Amino acid sequence: MESLKAGAQVIEGNTAAVIAAALARVQVIAAYPITPSSPIVESLSDLCAQGKLQARFIPVESEHSAMAACIGAAMTGCRTFTATSSQGLALMHELLHWSAGSRLPIVLVNVNRALAPPWTIFCDQSDAFSQRDTGWMQIYCETAQEVLDSVLQAYRISEEVLLPCMVNMDGFYLSHTAEPVEVPDPKEVDCFLPGFEPRFHLDAADPHAFGGGTAPAPYMEFRHQMQEAMEEAKDRIVRVGEEFGRQFGRSYGLLELYRAENASLLVVTSGSITGTAREAVDGLRDQGLAVGLLRVRFLRPFPAEEVRRAVSSAETLLVLDRAVSYGQGGTLAQEFKAALYGQDRLQIFSIVMGLGGAPVTRQMIEETTLMALERTLDPCRSHWLGGTI
Amino acid sequence: MRAGIESSQTSTLVAISTGTMDWNHTGTWRTLKPVFQTFIPPCELGCPTGGKMREVAALLAADRLREAWETLVMNNPLPAVCGRVCNHPCEEACSRKELDEAVSLRGIERHLGDLALKNGWHFSPPDQIWPERVAIIGSGPAGLACAFHVRRLGYGVTLFEARETPGGLLRYGIPEYRLSRGILDGEISHILSLGIELQLRRSLGQNLWIQDLQGFRAIFLATGLSKSRRLYIPGETLPGVLSGLEFLDTVNSNSRPNPGHHVVVVGGGNTAIDAARSALRLGARTHVVYRRTREEMPAISEEVEAARREGVEFTFLTIPVSIEHSQETTSGRTSLRLCCRRARFGTSDAGGRPQVFPIPHTDFIIDGVTSVIAAVGEEANLEELDLSHLQSDGGKLALSAEQESVIPNLFVGGDLASGADTVASALASGKQAARAIQRRLRGLPEGISPETPWTGKINPDYFLSSPRASAATLRLSQRESSFAEVNQGLTHETAVQESRRCLSCGLCTRCEVCWAFCPDRAVEKGDDEYWIDYEHCKGCGICAVECPRGVIALALEHPYAGREL
Ligand SMILES: Cc1cc2nc3c(=O)[nH]c(=O)nc-3n(C[C@H](O)[C@H](O)[C@H](O)COP(=O)(O)OP(=O)(O)OC[C@H]3O[C@@H](n4cnc5c(N)ncnc54)[C@H](O)[C@@H]3O)c2cc1C
Ligand code: SF4
Ligand code: SF4
Numbered sequence: 001m002e003s004l005k006a007g008a009q010v011i012e013g014n015t016a017a018v019i020a021a022a023l024a025r026v027q028v029i030a031a032y033p034i035t036p037s038s039p040i041v042e043s044l045s046d047l048c049a050q051g052k053l054q055a056r057f058i059p060v061e062s063e064h065s066a067m068a069a070c071i072g073a074a075m076t077g078c079r080t081f082t083a084t085s086s087q088g089l090a091l092m093h094e095l096l097h098w099s100a101g102s103r104l105p106i107v108l109v110n111v112n113r114a115l116a117p118p119w120t121i122f123c124d125q126s127d128a129f130s131q132r133d134t135g136w137m138q139i140y141c142e143t144a145q146e147v148l149d150s151v152l153q154a155y156r157i158s159e160e161v162l163l164p165c166m167v168n169m170d171g172f173y174l175s176h177t178a179e180p181v182e183v184p185d186p187k188e189v190d191c192f193l194p195g196f197e198p199r200f201h202l203d204a205a206d207p208h209a210f211g212g213g214t215a216p217a218p219y220m221e222f223r224h225q226m227q228e229a230m231e232e233a234k235d236r237i238v239r240v241g242e243e244f245g246r247q248f249g250r251s252y253g254l255l256e257l258y259r260a261e262n263a264s265l266l267v268v269t270s271g272s273i274t275g276t277a278r279e280a281v282d283g284l285r286d287q288g289l290a291v292g293l294l295r296v297r298f299l300r301p302f303p304a305e306e307v308r309r310a311v312s313s314a315e316t317l318l319v320l321d322r323a324v325s326y327g328q329g330g331t332l333a334q335e336f337k338a339a340l341y342g343q344d345r346l347q348i349f350s351i352v353m354g355l356g357g358a359p360v361t362r363q364m365i366e367e368t369t370l371m372a373l374e375r376t377l378d379p380c381r382s383h384w385l386g387g388t389i
Numbered sequence: 390m391r392a393g394i395e396s397s398q399t400s401t402l403v404a405i406s407t408g409t410m411d412w413n414h415t416g417t418w419r420t421l422k423p424v425f426q427t428f429i430p431p432c433e434l435g436c437p438t439g440g441k442m443r444e445v446a447a448l449l450a451a452d453r454l455r456e457a458w459e460t461l462v463m464n465n466p467l468p469a470v471c472g473r474v475c476n477h478p479c480e481e482a483c484s485r486k487e488l489d490e491a492v493s494l495r496g497i498e499r500h501l502g503d504l505a506l507k508n509g510w511h512f513s514p515p516d517q518i519w520p521e522r523v524a525i526i527g528s529g530p531a532g533l534a535c536a537f538h539v540r541r542l543g544y545g546v547t548l549f550e551a552r553e554t555p556g557g558l559l560r561y562g563i564p565e566y567r568l569s570r571g572i573l574d575g576e577i578s579h580i581l582s583l584g585i586e587l588q589l590r591r592s593l594g595q596n597l598w599i600q601d602l603q604g605f606r607a608i609f610l611a612t613g614l615s616k617s618r619r620l621y622i623p624g625e626t627l628p629g630v631l632s633g634l635e636f637l638d639t640v641n642s643n644s645r646p647n648p649g650h651h652v653v654v655v656g657g658g659n660t661a662i663d664a665a666r667s668a669l670r671l672g673a674r675t676h677v678v679y680r681r682t683r684e685e686m687p688a689i690s691e692e693v694e695a696a697r698r699e700g701v702e703f704t705f706l707t708i709p710v711s712i713e714h715s716q717e718t719t720s721g722r723t724s725l726r727l728c729c730r731r732a733r734f735g736t737s738d739a740g741g742r743p744q745v746f747p748i749p750h751t752d753f754i755i756d757g758v759t760s761v762i763a764a765v766g767e768e769a770n771l772e773e774l775d776l777s778h779l780q781s782d783g784g785k786l787a788l789s790a791e792q793e794s795v796i797p798n799l800f801v802g803g804d805l806a807s808g809a810d811t812v813a814s815a816l817a818s819g820k821q822a823a824r825a826i827q828r829r830l831r832g833l834p835e836g837i838s839p840e841t842p843w844t845g846k847i848n849p850d851y852f853l854s855s856p857r858a859s860a861a862t863l864r865l866s867q868r869e870s871s872f873a874e875v876n877q878g879l880t881h882e883t884a885v886q887e888s889r890r891c892l893s894c895g896l897c898t899r900c901e902v903c904w905a906f907c908p909d910r911a912v913e914k915g916d917d918e919y920w921i922d923y924e925h926c927k928g929c930g931i932c933a934v935e936c937p938r939g940v941i942a943l944a945l946e947h948p949y950a951g952r953e954l
Binding site: 101102103162199200208209210211212214218221222225 | 401402403406407410
């Protein structure tokens with residue numbers, strides 16, 4: 001594959017994920033194709049078949065089996081990768097819990113796609129948001145470059161805190177759109193991400209059963225350790241993001257702020273909507289409005305502390321959700337409300353938009369921002385915007 | 390189970406076992422109990438003699454040739470003969486048919502029989518000799534098999550035969566192009582060399598009487614069927630009309646008859662097909678007229694197909710109504726006119742065979758016929774044997790389940806007891822009689838077989854399809870005037886290849902599938918056998934479902950035992 005060469009390239013998000021998996025020297029890939037993540041699976045199986053990637057590709061009959069195979073492989077101490085979307089991720093649900101509970105540092109690239117019915121292949125983030133309680137770390141990427149960089153960082157972080165990590169990119173907006181990406185040199189990646197040294201693994205010479213029946217008291221302890229690992233991960237994410245920046249010139253953190261200095265209103269985004277929101281913010285700033293942007297990079301662990309710090313001078317948050325939790329509203333908005341509980345000076349507005357690939361335009365963001373500034377939105381419910389509503 | 394703090398791979402992050410779960414006797418959860426069992430396979434159930442073809446195939450596949458032959462002849466002392474002429478019900482029953490084609494068991498049998506003749510392998514003599522003697526009358530397959538089994542049990546045997554040579558229909562019925570006389574003689578002399586006294590030209594009802602046999606403790610009577618059925622039509626006594634048995638008898642004697650240039654054979658059984666193919670070899674244009682259709686022909690299907698390929702013509706759904714002298718004469722020979730009538734099927738009779746009805750005004754003539762051969766069946770001639778007193782009211786022989794007649798210790802078998810049947814059935818009846826005689830003379834209890842018939846199924850997921858090997862046959866042009874054997878048999882390589890196609894129905898081959906699948910690791914492997922750890926088997930039944938060859942039976946556990954599964 002040409003694009004495995006280091007240097008600047010124009011590639012799609014899916015290709016960036018493939019290159020990242022190859023650069024991470026994954027040892028086992030078990031995956032089942034599903035639009036829009038199929039090209040990742042196809043390319044990786046090609047690379048394995050051609051011997052260009054020294055990994056075992058396990059073809060399976062479902063996503064449930066894909067994750068089960070990843071769990072088995074990871075239990076032996078292998079670096080393990082998979083990719084999926086939407087229904088596929090939903091089918092994995094049980095094993096997402098199992099892999100996290102097993103403390104296995106599996107990395108999964110999820111190409112966000114709305115759930116059926118009605119049948120759709122287009123983007124929203126409900127598929128991944130609805131898996132937020134499984135014990136997986138979740139990253140939401142804005143660019144193909146970030147996809148590539150995040151997969152590499154995900155292995156570092158996961159293998160340190162022993163929790164699996166899901167790297168999300170918006171279906172088609174990122175997965176099938178080509179943009180310039182800097183592919184790092186494999187040797188440098190090896191320095192950044194050395195081979196995986198498992199702290200425990202299956203060993204035929206010393207057989208043990210893992211995850212068998214456990215009494216209530218230690219069960220609680222294991223779960224508490226997962227919570228602690230999530231807390232610990234926040235620190236690792238920042239450290240690893242900075243280290244990555246020193247080595248490759250691109251730094252990352254738990255969240256990202258854009259033109260947020262002295263902003264009285266922050267537009268909150270995740271994923272590819274961010275690019276559109278940046279333009280809207282630029283336009284509003286040009287009009288002299290004190291508007292900035294907060295992009296959530298990690299949904300899990302949720303960076304509550306960092307969020308509180310970031311919004312300390314703002315009065316209004318406008319949370320744009322490309323997902324919904326039925327009966328409550330925008331998922332991200334709930335997360336922000338929970339993190340900012342007690343900060344009464346803040347008004348948090350929730351917008352649900354772009355579901356099932358419905359377009360989200362700069363104009364839509366600008367108009368709602370103005371309404372938020374004027375406080376003509378209802379803070380007690382989510383506003384639905386776009387589509388045929 | 391504790392948080393794996395004490396584990397060698399110390400980790401408190403995940404639950405790691407520090408001991409085994411053996412203390413958890415999950416076997417108590419079981420409602421279904423899997424049981425390893427050895428079953429009688431379909432081939433063995435299909436073979437009248439109970440030939441252990443599964444075991445034979447396994448031994449052949451393992452290149453244990455002599456043992457394979459010995460296992461074969463435990464039930465059947467004429468493998469080279471059966472390997473040529475048996476109608477092979479074993480193959481009809483073979484499970485491999487569900488996958489592709491039956492294992493060529495008859496071919497394997499022939500190959501081993503031939504190997505024994507070539508290598509001079511002999512039957513092992515009896516372990517023990519008893520003083521009692523047994524008389525056997527008739528040296529067809531039934532008599533020969535009985536002589537073999539009775540002798541191997543240790544009794545003295547005298548075999549009485551009316552004709553000059555032993556073998557019955559194997560010699561004067563079945564033609565040489567299906568069964569070479571060298572092979573037949575070889576296998577008969579194998580049997581005789583066990584120490585059997587053969588008295589030829591001794592004919593019951595002529596120069597031999599039951600009363601003369603006082604010195605014998607038991608008698609087995611297997612004189613076959615000697616009376617050919619008539620056509621019951623005008624003209625059937627004209628010169629040129631003869632029975633199938635008569636014709637074949639002369640064909641099989643060294644003087645080859647001349648049936649003329651146009652022969653019509655009436656009938657659809659083995660006799661008809663053998664007569665037709667023999668007539669063809671003697672230079673005649675040959676025609677088989679049969680009242681039903683190809684499907685209903687009782688002759689062995691492969692032989693019918695061979696006859697067709699060799700050029701025998703068939704006219705189905707046709708009944709002969711009369712025979713007259715023809716005006717035509719060819720090459721100085723007077724010829725016959727055969728008048729036939731078309732027939733149609735009506736409702737089926739009790740046996741499921743469609744009844745045949747002539748259609749009025751459909752008569753047609755087959756003219757210029759030099760011989761009409763009537764091969765419409767054979768029956769017993771009890772008067773000739775001076776055995777009319779053995780008949781029941783219905784005119785049939787009255788026999789017990791053990792084939793014993795109304796005269797104590799006089800057993801009757803073969804075609805004489807069953808009506809026209811097969812070589813394998815005749816062999817089986819000889820074996821059965823030998824067992825009955827043994828029980829009578831030694832009073833041994835009936836040995837109850839520990840094995841039960843296989844009712845399982847093969848699991849086709851585990852087997853690849855592989856084509857059945859076929860034997861070479863004589864070229865058609867070579868068959869025109871020659872009685873050389875048509876079927877050349879399997880080569881050693883193809884016979885071994887065939888034996889490997891056997892799926893070993895109902896017998897564990899230690900393939901490890903159950904062991905690999907058991908989610909409770911409750912299948913235990915020893916060197917020679919597998920067993921189930923019932924302390925831990927939860928009775929999920931996965932092993933039984935997965936087993937490629939249906940070796941694991943599922944039974945309901947107490948207190949469900951006896952209920953429907
Ligand atoms: C032409 C033909 C072809 C056949 N082809 C096949 C085939 O391909 N496959 C198959 O399975 N079956 C075939 N059969 C059927 C098979 O041959 C018989 O079922 C079988 O031979 C019966 O064996 P048996 O021992 O009962 O009788 P027989 O084989 O008839 O033997 C009886 C013996 O008893 C002797 N005997 C008769 N009367 C007396 C007497 N009064 N005193 C002393 N001895 C006497 C006879 O001389 C003969 O040797 C064929 C039959 C015929 C006629
Ligand atoms: S005797 Fe006939 S039925 Fe029995 S094994 Fe041989 S061929 Fe098959
Ligand atoms: S597959 Fe083998 S054991 Fe099964 S019926 Fe055929 S010959 Fe017998």
